[in-house]
Amino acid sequence: MIAVIGAGAWGTALANAMAQGEDVLIWAREPDVVASINSDHSNPLFLPGVELSARVRATTDLRDLAGIDLWLVVPPAQFLGRVLGSAPLEAKPTLVLCAKGIEAGSHRLMAEVAAEAAPGAPLAVLSGPSFAAETARGLPTAVTLAAASEGQAAALAERIARPTFRPYASDDIVGAEIGGAVKNVLAIACGVAIGAGLGENARAAIIARGFAEMTRFGVARGARAETLAGLSGLGDLVLTCGSTQSRNMRLGMALGEGQTAEQALAGKLSVAEGAATAPVLAEAAAKAGVDMPISAAVASLLAGQATVPEVMDRLLNRPLRAEVR
Ligand SMILES: NC(=O)C1=CN([C@@H]2O[C@H](COP(=O)(O)OP(=O)(O)OC[C@H]3O[C@@H](n4cnc5c(N)ncnc54)[C@H](OP(=O)(O)O)[C@@H]3O)[C@@H](O)[C@H]2O)C=CC1
Numbered sequence: 001m002i003a004v005i006g007a008g009a010w011g012t013a014l015a016n017a018m019a020q021g022e023d024v025l026i027w028a029r030e031p032d033v034v035a036s037i038n039s040d041h042s043n044p045l046f047l048p049g050v051e052l053s054a055r056v057r058a059t060t061d062l063r064d065l066a067g068i069d070l071w072l073v074v075p076p077a078q079f080l081g082r083v084l085g086s087a088p089l090e091a092k093p094t095l096v097l098c099a100k101g102i103e104a105g106s107h108r109l110m111a112e113v114a115a116e117a118a119p120g121a122p123l124a125v126l127s128g129p130s131f132a133a134e135t136a137r138g139l140p141t142a143v144t145l146a147a148a149s150e151g152q153a154a155a156l157a158e159r160i161a162r163p164t165f166r167p168y169a170s171d172d173i174v175g176a177e178i179g180g181a182v183k184n185v186l187a188i189a190c191g192v193a194i195g196a197g198l199g200e201n202a203r204a205a206i207i208a209r210g211f212a213e214m215t216r217f218g219v220a221r222g223a224r225a226e227t228l229a230g231l232s233g234l235g236d237l238v239l240t241c242g243s244t245q246s247r248n249m250r251l252g253m254a255l256g257e258g259q260t261a262e263q264a265l266a267g268k269l270s271v272a273e274g275a276a277t278a279p280v281l282a283e284a285a286a287k288a289g290v291d292m293p294i295s296a297a298v299a300s301l302l303a304g305q306a307t308v309p310e311v312m313d314r315l316l317n318r319p320l321r322a323e324v325r
């Protein structure tokens with residue numbers, strides 16, 4: 001049996017994918033979500049329109065996960081530490097971290113948060129181009145699965161691979177994490193460009209120059225550049241920047257159309273992780289001395305410190321430079 005923590009869109013989609021091979025127990029905070037999964041095989045709040053396998057069962061009690069050796073951990077990034085802090089981790093289950101973000105305040109990546117909350121538990125990171133609604137329906141999905149060694153990642157990949165869900169093993173945990181966290185911020189930037197009517201050239205420029213800043217930041221944090229060029233970096237960047245299925249992209253479009261961040265985020269049940277990541281990334285990049293002008297522009301737009309024309313002006317008036325350094 002596999003455990004899943006968090007019954008948002010991605011936790012529910014992963015649970016349904018895993019149920020193609022093993023029974024799954026998914027934990028959700030909300031009794032209504034648990035009741036719908038158990039009685040109707042659906043999660044209309046977070047993943048409407050998808051019929052879930054009968055092999056997915058749900059619980060509101062984290063203690064029910066004790067004894068399960070493999071957990072997919074899928075709460076939004078800012079809640080990871082708190083959720084693991086209440087989980088029964090005595091048996092040191094393998095934790096596969098699936099959130100995409102950086103912890104506010106500490107600037108820690110998810111594996112660093114989990115290492116403190118679950119000392120001694122083997123850790124892995126699952127990240128890549130994967131809209132929940134598509135994975136949940138069994139459409140083909142490929143992701144990066146990074147662990148401490150490629151051997152551990154390969155063994156884990158064997159366990160969670162399914163006919164249409166294909167994990168690629170890696171030993172670059174930091175690289176897998178940075179790609180997923182940074183692409184959300186860049187998707188907001190692409191959304192702004194589209195929402196403000198700046199055109200497709202602007203979108204492509206943001207993807208390519210955004211990838212350059214993702215790589216600079218990743219390498220400064222110890223990632224390998226080739227990981228960032230893979231599924232969890234470039235792959236997810238292209239997916240998220242290219243589709244209005246992305247919540248981060250849609251948030252950016254609303255900003256580009258003139259809404260404030262407060263207006264664009266009001267009443268939303270689902271997360272656009274880039275909104276939380278952008279200010280943290282801007283701080284972390286400044287601290288590390290890494291130039292990330294697009295991410296910094298997104299952070300100032302979200303904070304209401306600049307308008308779209310102002311950030312455009314700032315980006316276009318930067319000194320000309322060589323493309324590759
Ligand atoms: N959706 C997608 O396509 C993908 C998402 N991801 C990543 O997965 C992570 C989860 O996103 P997603 O599943 O989409 O989430 P959703 O936006 O669908 O749902 C919000 C989630 O946040 C949880 N939540 C809200 N408040 C709290 C809290 N105080 N403590 C714990 N949990 C809380 C909700 O749990 P509750 O039901 O208990 O309220 C719910 O699971 C994110 O990091 C996202 O970037 C990664 C790949 C694809």
Ligand SMILES: O=C(CO)COP(=O)(O)O
Pocket residue numbers: 100128129130131132184187236239240245246247248249271272273
């Ligand atoms: O991470 C995702 C796809 O890989 C989901 O993107 P959004 O959170 O922007 O919807």
